[in-house]
Amino acid sequence: MKQTVVVAMSGGVDSSVTAILLKNQGYNVIGITMRLYSPDDPLEEANLVGGCCSLDSVNDARRVCESLDIPFYAVNYKEEFERLVIDYFQREYEKGRTPNPCIACNIHMKYDLLLKKALDLGADYLATGHYVRRWYHEEKKRYVLARAVDEKKDQSYVLYNLTQEQLKHTLFPLGDFEKTRVREMAKEFGLTVHNKPDSQEICFIPNDDYKQFIEKRSNKVIKEGYFYDTKGREIGRHKGIPYYTIGQRKGLGLALGYPAYVVDIIPDKNIVIIGSNEDVFDKGLLAEELNWISIPGIEIGEELEVEVKIRSAAKPSKAKIKKLKDNQVQVIFQKPERAVTPGQAVTFYDNEGLVIGGGVIESRIR
Incomplete structure (x- = not known):
C-alpha cells in the first residue's frame, strides 16, 4: 500500500522538486500551501507579490500541482501566523532582541499546524524543501538531523527545534542534493519555476523595511534615546530600540572618527551602546x-x-x-x-x- 505524503508547497523550485521526487518514489503526494496574507490589509502588502507564501506563490504552487496531476489545497492560517510569528517578531524587537521569524514559522506553522493537518488528512508524512538530512539512527535509537550535502544551502540551523515525534513524520528529500542539481532537475522536469529566485527577505515585511513595519503595527510610541560609548559617555541620540541590533554598523548617524558598531542594547534604560569592531x-x-x-x-x-x-x-x-x-x-x-x-x-x-x-x-x- 502506498504511503501518503503532504508537501508544503511554496511555489518555488525546492518544494516543487520535492513533490516530483516523492511522486517518482511511489508516494501518494498532496500539495498544500499556507495562505498567510490578507489582500485588503495594507500592512501585508508584501504578501501579495514575491514572498514565500504570497498570492503569486500560491498560484505558482497550484500550477505545479496541476502539472503533476496531484491534489492541491490552500489552507488559511492568517490568524495563527499573526499571533505566533508576526506578534512574536514585533515583541522581540520592542524588547531590544533580534527575532528569527523563519524559525518561529517552522516551529509553529510548518511542523505543528501543517503537520497536524497532514496527519488529519491521513498522510504518513509532511515533506518540505529544506536542505537537511534526516534518518532513524539505529545505534542511538532516535531520529537524527544532519547537515545537508550542499553546505552553502544547509538549513539544519533553523530546524534544531524539531521533536522526535515530528521527525518521525517528516521527510527532507533535498538533503542529499546540491542546489545547482535541484535547479537542473526542475528544468529537466519542465517546471516553469526552475529559474525562480530564492526567497531572501522576511516574507511579511514590505521592501524588507522591518522598522517601518514595526512602527505601523506598534501600539506603543517608539521613543528616541541615547547612544553611549563603552566608557559610559553619551555620544548622541538614537531613533528607538527596535531600530538596532548587535553588530550593526550602518544607519547609526554617528561620526566618531572610527568605525562604530552596536555592541549592546539596554532596553529598560532605552540605551544603545556603541563601540569598535573588537567590542562586538x-x-x-x-x-x-x-x-x-x-x-x-x-x-x-x-x-x-x-x-x-x-x-x-x-x-x-x-x-x-x-x-x-x-x-x-x-x-x-x-x-x-x-x-x-x-x-x-x-x-x-x-x-x-x-x-x-x-x-x-x-x-x-x-
Whole structure:
C-alpha cells in the first residue's frame, strides 16, 4: 500500500522538486500551501507579490500541482501566523532582541499546524524543501538531523527545534542534493519555476523595511534615546530600540572618527551602546528554551565539546557547552565569536555533522 505524503508547497523550485521526487518514489503526494496574507490589509502588502507564501506563490504552487496531476489545497492560517510569528517578531524587537521569524514559522506553522493537518488528512508524512538530512539512527535509537550535502544551502540551523515525534513524520528529500542539481532537475522536469529566485527577505515585511513595519503595527510610541560609548559617555541620540541590533554598523548617524558598531542594547534604560569592531566579539553565551535531537539531553553540570552556529550563514565553530540549570546551557567558544545576538538561535553539532540540539540566545558572555 502506498504511503501518503503532504508537501508544503511554496511555489518555488525546492518544494516543487520535492513533490516530483516523492511522486517518482511511489508516494501518494498532496500539495498544500499556507495562505498567510490578507489582500485588503495594507500592512501585508508584501504578501501579495514575491514572498514565500504570497498570492503569486500560491498560484505558482497550484500550477505545479496541476502539472503533476496531484491534489492541491490552500489552507488559511492568517490568524495563527499573526499571533505566533508576526506578534512574536514585533515583541522581540520592542524588547531590544533580534527575532528569527523563519524559525518561529517552522516551529509553529510548518511542523505543528501543517503537520497536524497532514496527519488529519491521513498522510504518513509532511515533506518540505529544506536542505537537511534526516534518518532513524539505529545505534542511538532516535531520529537524527544532519547537515545537508550542499553546505552553502544547509538549513539544519533553523530546524534544531524539531521533536522526535515530528521527525518521525517528516521527510527532507533535498538533503542529499546540491542546489545547482535541484535547479537542473526542475528544468529537466519542465517546471516553469526552475529559474525562480530564492526567497531572501522576511516574507511579511514590505521592501524588507522591518522598522517601518514595526512602527505601523506598534501600539506603543517608539521613543528616541541615547547612544553611549563603552566608557559610559553619551555620544548622541538614537531613533528607538527596535531600530538596532548587535553588530550593526550602518544607519547609526554617528561620526566618531572610527568605525562604530552596536555592541549592546539596554532596553529598560532605552540605551544603545556603541563601540569598535573588537567590542562586538564575545567569549560565550547563555542559551535557554533548549531542544535536543541526537541525544535525550545532558545533566546539570555536564559538559560537551561541540560545534556551534549562532547564525544561519555562519560556519560552525568549536565550543564547550555546560548545563547550568533546567533548560539553560552556557556556551564558551574556543575563539571569540562576533555579534552574539540575544533572540537568535544557537545550534549544536557533533563532529559528524549531526544536530545535537539548540536553543535561543538569552544573553552574551563578554
